[in-house]
Amino acid sequence: MPKLHSITANGTTFSARSGEFLLDSALAQGIAFPHDCRAGRCGSCLTKVARGSTLGGASMQRGMVHACQARVFSDLDISFEQLPPVRAANGEVTSLKVRCADVIEVGIKLANPIVFRPGQYCTFKFRGFPARSFSPTLPADGSSTTDDITLHIKRVRDGRVSMALGEDILQGHKVRVEGPFGAAFFRPGRSGRMVLVAGGTGFAPILSIASAALHEDHAREMVVVTGARTVPSLYMARGLVTLQSFPGVKVIVTASEVPQGLSIVRTGSPDQHTPDLKAEDVVYAAGAPAMIKLLAARADRVGAEFYSDPFEASGNARDVGTTQRLAWPNPGPRARASAA
Numbered sequence: 001m002p003k004l005h006s007i008t009a010n011g012t013t014f015s016a017r018s019g020e021f022l023l024d025s026a027l028a029q030g031i032a033f034p035h036d037c038r039a040g041r042c043g044s045c046l047t048k049v050a051r052g053s054t055l056g057g058a059s060m061q062r063g064m065v066h067a068c069q070a071r072v073f074s075d076l077d078i079s080f081e082q083l084p085p086v087r088a089a090n091g092e093v094t095s096l097k098v099r100c101a102d103v104i105e106v107g108i109k110l111a112n113p114i115v116f117r118p119g120q121y122c123t124f125k126f127r128g129f130p131a132r133s134f135s136p137t138l139p140a141d142g143s144s145t146t147d148d149i150t151l152h153i154k155r156v157r158d159g160r161v162s163m164a165l166g167e168d169i170l171q172g173h174k175v176r177v178e179g180p181f182g183a184a185f186f187r188p189g190r191s192g193r194m195v196l197v198a199g200g201t202g203f204a205p206i207l208s209i210a211s212a213a214l215h216e217d218h219a220r221e222m223v224v225v226t227g228a229r230t231v232p233s234l235y236m237a238r239g240l241v242t243l244q245s246f247p248g249v250k251v252i253v254t255a256s257e258v259p260q261g262l263s264i265v266r267t268g269s270p271d272q273h274t275p276d277l278k279a280e281d282v283v284y285a286a287g288a289p290a291m292i293k294l295l296a297a298r299a300d301r302v303g304a305e306f307y308s309d310p311f312e313a314s315g316n317a318r319d320v321g322t323t324q325r326l327a328w329p330n331p332g333p334r335a336r337a338s339a340a
């Protein structure tokens with residue numbers, strides 16, 4: 001008979017058999033433990049272990065484990081952040097805008113709201129198509145919208161969902177939305193510099209986080225580093241100009257291929273142009289897992305707070321795109337006129 005361990009989570013106590021996954025034991029005993037993929041990918045179940053030891057489930061966040069992959073081998077004292085409850089809602093597509101050759105922006109109206117934190121994601125099941133995960137965000141051109149949800153979706157060759165947008169998925173198409181999920185969301189009340197790094201449509205969750213931070217403090221010190229493979233794929237250029245109009249925001253734009261003479265775009269990937277990190281920084285990164293791994297190591301070296309949203313290349317890839325409706329903040333009277 002396996003040994004039983006006592007787990008205290010956010011002040012509630014439950015038991016777990018030795019060797020059992022922490023998440024499994026919590027859910028079996030009715031603990032509302034945040035989760036989604038149950039495979040160590042999405043980060044929804046990230047948990048701080050204050051006392052005791054687990055095996056497996058290591059994460060890129062210092063002192064945190066993925067509860068879905070962490071096996072219990074002692075009594076534990078753990079904590080996880082309380083998140084909005086997962087809900088489902090019906091909706092329909094209200095707008096489709098081509099932002100560049102490989103990114104399409106999708107607007108959705110919902111029959112009932114889903115509450116989430118900026119940077120979290122939901123799953124979207126367009127009727128007749130498989131479910132995909134996207135992060136709700138703002139229009140990429142800095143404009144306002146009356147849609148409940150805006151998504152930036154990368155068109156992936158042979159992508160069953162992304163390639164159907166504007167073809168078989170048109171305005172009026174029904175969609176089922178479920179969420180929120182994910183732990184790479186904006187934490188209010190911090191004062192350190194924010195370093196936000198996005199590759200491709202990783203810009204979607206990063207834009208939600210930047211917007212929330214600027215609503216909290218329009219003078220927040222922030223570096224936004226974003227990139228794409230080519231300059232025409234920098235679909236977020238206008239939105240970056242809006243971000244850059246806030247007094248504390250510096251924008252760095254990168255592309256793997258930059259035509260000669262275009263000095264405003266730096267050649268390389270976002271991680272190559274991310275400034276040196278400091279212990280007081282709060283770092284968010286979204287995009288390719290390789291980029292996130294590099295940034296996680298740099299953040300860990302200096303002890304900076306780090307949150308990430310890796311877009312895994314899988315059948316349920318994060319193509320990327322809250323329902324409190326997101327809105328662009330007002331730059332205020334100290335706004336700068338132009339982008340650097």
Ligand code: FES
Pocket residue numbers: 034035036037038039040041042043044045046066067068069
């Ligand atoms: S539920 Fe644990 S990482 Fe997704």
